Each structure stands twice: as C-alpha cells, then as structure tokens.
Amino acid sequence: MKIVSALLLVIVGCGQEHTGDPIVVRDAWIREPPPRSPAAGYLVIENRGGKPVELVAVATEAAEQTEIHIMEYKDDRMTMRPAAGIQVPAGGEVALKPGGAHLMLMELRQPLRDGDEVDAVLRFGDGTERRIQLPVRKKGLYEDD
Ligand SMILES: [Cu+2]
Structure with missing residues (x-):
C-alpha cells in the first residue's frame, strides 16, 4: 500500500x-x-x-446567463453591478465571497438545491479556460458566510 501511494504521489507531482x-x-x-x-x-x-490575469467570463449550462458582479456603494447603499472582469495580481489572489464580488447565475434552467453540483467554465483574458465544479450549499464554507 505504501509503495502504491508513493508512486501515485510521484505521478501526480x-x-x-x-x-x-x-x-x-x-x-x-x-x-x-x-x-x-x-x-x-x-x-x-x-x-x-x-x-x-483577469477573469473575463463565466459560462454554465445551469443558467441562461452568468455575469461577474462587483459591489459598489451608491446612493447611500451597497448595490451590485456587472463588471467586465476581475484582475488577479501576479503572486496574489482574489476572493469572490458573500458580501463582495460574486458570480451571478441568472435565469436558472432548473432549481438549484443544496447537494447539487454545477459545472462551469471560467475564461481568462489570455483566452485560457478552466473547468470548475461548484457545489450548491445552504451555508457557506466558513462561519461568516
Ligand atoms: Cu449579483
């Protein structure tokens, strides 16, 4: 067993x-x-x-349209609006999280429920794409979500 997992590590590495x-x-x-x-x-x-790098678009079969939204303080309240993209600095990271920037899945093709999983494709400014899975949850990953 130990040899097998060591080999696996080498391959994955x-x-x-x-x-x-x-x-x-x-x-x-x-x-x-x-x-x-x-x-x-x-x-x-x-x-x-x-x-x-810049995240410029998100697509998923789960929704008719998916936008990247950012939060903005306007007329004395927080509102959200679509953004053309989200920059991720070299050597840095960007968190899309509750209360801040997020992906907005509009006109869902079917109801999404806790336990479902949504496939999506992220597209970046250099033309590369990344497939991801987003589990649907009632509660966030962390306590303050
Ligand atoms: Cu939104």
Whole structure:
C-alpha cells in the first residue's frame, strides 16, 4: 500500500510540474437560491504566476446567463453591478465571497438545491479556460458566510 501511494504521489507531482498552470481555483460554491431567484457563486482564484490575469467570463449550462458582479456603494447603499472582469495580481489572489464580488447565475434552467453540483467554465483574458465544479450549499464554507 505504501509503495502504491508513493508512486501515485510521484505521478501526480509530475503532472503538476508539466502543466505549469499558475492559476489555482479553490473554495468554489453556490448558495442555494430562493425559488425563482438568481444564484450567487463564490470562489477564490490564486495566481501563482508572474503576470496578472483577469477573469473575463463565466459560462454554465445551469443558467441562461452568468455575469461577474462587483459591489459598489451608491446612493447611500451597497448595490451590485456587472463588471467586465476581475484582475488577479501576479503572486496574489482574489476572493469572490458573500458580501463582495460574486458570480451571478441568472435565469436558472432548473432549481438549484443544496447537494447539487454545477459545472462551469471560467475564461481568462489570455483566452485560457478552466473547468470548475461548484457545489450548491445552504451555508457557506466558513462561519461568516
Ligand atoms: Cu449579483
């Protein structure tokens, strides 16, 4: 058993080295929306590379339209508006999380419930794409979500 897992580690390690992808996406989830409402999605994008990257679009079969939203203080209250993209600085990370920037899944094709999983594709400014899965949850990953 020990030999097998050691081998597996070597193989997985090599895989990561050869792809050299500087983008790490983690903590992705979607909050279970109320009936007939859009759903908000969250994730953390980490950029281990030496150049900034920009998330420019998100697509999923689960919704007719998906936008990147940012929060803005306007007329004495917080509102959200679509953004053309979200920059992730070189060597840094950006968290889309409750109360802040988020993905907005509009016109859901079917209700999303706790325990579902949504496939999505993130597209970056350099044309690269990343497939991700976002589990649907009632509660966030952390206590203050
Ligand atoms: Cu929104």
